[in-house]
Amino acid sequence: MQRIEIWQQIANKSAMTRTLKKTVAMVGMMGAGKTAVGKAVAAQLGVPFLDSDAEIERAANMTIPEIFERDGEPFFREKEAQVINRLLEADPCILSTGGGAFLAERNRLAMSTKGVSVWLNADIDVLWSRVKHKDTRPLLKTANPLETLTNIYNARIPVYRLADITVDSLSDISIEDMASRVIDALSARPDIIEDTNG
DSSP: OHHHHHHHHHHHHHHEEEEEOSEEEEEOSTTSSHHHHHHHHHHHHTOOEEEHHHHHHHHHTSOHHHHHHHHOHHHHHHHHHHHHHHHHTSSOOEEEOOTTGGGSHHHHHHHHHHEEEEEEEOOHHHHHHHHTTOOOOGGGOSSOHHHHHHHHHHHHHHHHTTSSEEEEOOSSSOHHHHHHHHHHHHHTOTTTEEEEEO
8 A cells, every 4th residue: 555655745746747837047157057057957957958158159159258348347247137137038938047147236136036046165176176277267267266256156155145056056966956956946946837737
């Protein structure tokens, strides 16, 4: 009898359909896993994955480093805000945002009113291990990139804490498991994910 109940629970769970009701904006430091985890969350929920940086590059027909170099950071931040706002008004999706996007109050407000912000909270050692071999991070093109990263981290943490939901980004679990942790956190909010029987 007990075995039948367990199989019934599994069958019921697999018959459940999860509907994403608003866009989930992944926020956090460079290297926190916003893109990798975001793609896995989108795949598990069956919704599109978008990256605000990629959308900016597509619109400008330039890379982020090229935009920084040619037009400067203030110009980039203005374009970033426009793109994030546009994407939040589209159909619900998982949206990965650049590390600095959440620092702007207008972006935080847009994410919380039109969607929901999820902070992937990774410690400095995890972040450094993920970004130290990449040369695509304009903000780390300094004489001491680890010190720069640490300073950025310390300055941004109080702002990231303002996110609607926090999920710790751990180095010793898989991307799929991290995605499941994010979905579990989202599922606690019926205004974000609705479970219905299929």
